[in-house]
Amino acid sequence: MTTSLLNLLYLAQSQTPVPHDIPLPLPADRGLIVGVLIAMFLVHILFVNLMLGGTILTAFFQGRSILKGSNDDDILAYEIAKTITVSKSMAVVMGVAPLLAINVIYTVYFYSANALTGYVWIGLVPTAMTAFLLLYLHKYTWHSEFMLKHRKLHHSIVMLALALLLCVPFIFLTNINLMLFPDKWEQVNGFFSAMFINHNVIPRFLHFFNASLAVTGLFMVWYVGLPSFKVEGRFTDSSRADLKRRFYKLATIFTLMQFVIGPLVWLTLPRNMEMVGMNVVLTIGIIFAVIAMILLAKEINAKDEVIGASFKPIVLLLSVTVLCMGTGRHMYREQILIPHTDDMEDETAIYVKSRDAALELQRLNEAAGGSALNGELLFTKTCATCHAMDKVLAAPPLIDVAKTYKDNPQGIVTWAKAPGRKRKEFAPMPAMGHVGDEKLTAIAEYILKATGNSTEAQPAEPTTSKATGDATPSTSTQPVE
């Protein structure tokens, strides 16, 4: 009773497609590929964070410098702009490994999600390309006379690049969210419907956005601390310690906000069972983040001489947090897919069995059929598509053609291998060299025999082929004029 009720409930909801997997073994131990996925994805996302965070900060500082005329802001904006173009190249190249790994482990899920959001998914390429070109344009025209005169125009270049860059995470997040829920695929009609199959995409975007500014803040603390980064004589209102403090504050504010957004991401995760393991790992991550927050608060309040002393521990602690979040995310992915992957494996196994049986049957049939050169059979397979004995199909009838080649099968073979075009009313005949001389000769001999143009033997009964002949109503088509 309850089972059938559940069945009804299930059917009333959407159906879940259960495709067959690619029937090839994984190229390596699954655990190893998972390791590549988690580790390299974090490296990738680090550079993506630096790219996006850097672009936001460049746009912000340059905008403020235009509004308030501050020279410090302009210098800072340019310094950050110089780093973006490096981060973006690294972001792309580091994205390849996780993409490769996800392609291998989640082949069916990932490609299905890609196909369902196809236009926007492939739109990634021109979007990112344009954004990158704009970032170069922005960087390399910074000190040009024209741009110095038209600073707002110059600023609009980075704003446009930023707008494009902000689209990219939505595309990725929508895809990797969609791939986890095959039961929702049926509801999807294009990208925008895919974005809202659940409520997880927007919180994750905010999570990523905050992370970008937090990571870039920390990066800048390190960057302005480099001996090659000149402060004295360049900056009018800030010392090196001021700059460090400013970026520490930035990192702190956005890390703090993660304590709100993070739980929101967690709450909006659809779940099909208790995810204890994931929750434990995430909690460990949060504990490390809390310790990092305490150190960050101390750094902000530290004296000028000692600011930056806890930088390494902070980075280390937050790296552990990030690793925990990445691992937890992977555990979620695995667990949510278990029931579907089981179904898919079963379906694939059944399919492979049927396929092998059919393959074996074909082999047996072929072995029984022998491999003698049967001109008629070869004709049916090779030529009957366009030629019939006494009817016009897509090509002239053979009783017509064969007269030219009386007792000359070799002539037919030569023509077939490199056909000319005698009758303009038909499309030109394709070259048939791929069939091979032996078979072509057998076909040619059959044609001549069947049409009574061979003196070697009695004219055979004109046999219309099974494929074309009898089924074809002879009057209904006069295909080509």
Added chain:
Amino acid sequence: MDFPIFHMDWAGNRMLIAVIAIIHVMINHPMAVGMMPLITLMEYFGFKTGDKRWDTLAKKILFICFIVTTTAGALTGVGIWLSTSLINPYAIGSLIRIFFWAWFTEWIIFVLEVSLILAYYLLWDKMQGSIKSKLNHIRIGLALSISSWGTMAIIVAILGFMMDPGDWTKTPGLITGALNPLYLPQLAFRTPMAMVGAGLFAWFLMIFFVKKDREFRNKAIRFVSIWCICWLPLLFVGAMWYHDRIPQMMQGNIDVAIATQQWANQSNNLLWITWVSAVVVVVTVTIGLLKPNFMPRVALLIPFILIIAMLGQFERVREFIRKPYVIGDYMYANGIRVEDYPLLQSEGILKYATYAHVREITEDNKVLAGQDVFNIACTRCHTTQGVNSVVEKFDNLYGKDKTWDPAAMSAYIKGMHNARPFMPPFPGNDKELDALVAYVLQIKETGETLPGMQSAGIVIAPETVRRSPVRISAGDADASNVTP
């Protein structure tokens, strides 16, 4: 069959891959693989002769290549992957499983390449200080040249594999896949092609970079002319070797590849034009060597455009000659594996399709079933009314204004792979064939088109759901107790 079907019914799916791939190759070969060694050589030459002008010119050329390769070059590279996995996920999914480690190695070299080009360009001025640091900078250029070539060398193995997997179908494995008979010839062809392309592109850029200094411009032209002349013989040897190795059946298709079917007889002319452009390149390069100041600006553009056109032409032919396969002998261009054919041809593709409206064909659902069959079996290459339209194909065969005979069409489709060896055999059974014909007749009549699943969404074939409810009721034992 197993993936939602992405389909661009107007431009055709192959157009998407072709546009991205051709842009990528046109950037990658001349501007990365070929140009990096040329720039490094130029820098070294300037260092040896103490002539600063070489250094300035090399850096200017590098700037252009740096911008283009790290934006359009890198992203079209990823774009090839994204577009192929949209259009033929079956093929790319299989290739990635076979070639995971090759791709992984390529990725490592790719990381190296990107890091090196960043260092090579961004540190150009900083590393001018001492002889030692300048030499180190030149070494970076050398390492960059090697890694640029390395990424191409690996990806060519995969391309060669797709055309002819050698013994792979018998003994699966990475090495047998990579050592396929087309690998070395293709590499021997592409390498000098990239080098000559780089020379011509550098030449083209010199028009803008060395305007006034006539004496130096002549020197520079002579320099790249020698570069090109050194590589030209290798280019011809490579091209011949490559052409020679293409399997017999594929060679039979080449004349169709260069133009469309109707143009088959004119393919000789096209081949001839290719030769002409080759000769023009040789002549231009020779003039550049002997009488560099004789070269007017426009003349510098011609050979560059020609070599780009030749390159594009070769890519097009390569794409075509692997037909009817997408992975030689293993998977047809429609994404269906050769080993799946016996099953599907007897029992039908719709029986095993994940996404279809119809499982059992009746008189009532015939056209809809035909649409499913068309979607699965034809859309990777054909559209309804757009580029390479199936209606247009039959128009050519039977006449646009005539009534087409369904029986003749069925017979045609059933045997077309014999008459037109670039076509895969029809993968379904006879009922499906009739349904397909009914669908084609309808779209000819109505002019209707077929939206891809990226906009229309999916329809899940009827009984695939059978397994899941059982699992859910078993797994949710607690929930079922609560249900009154």
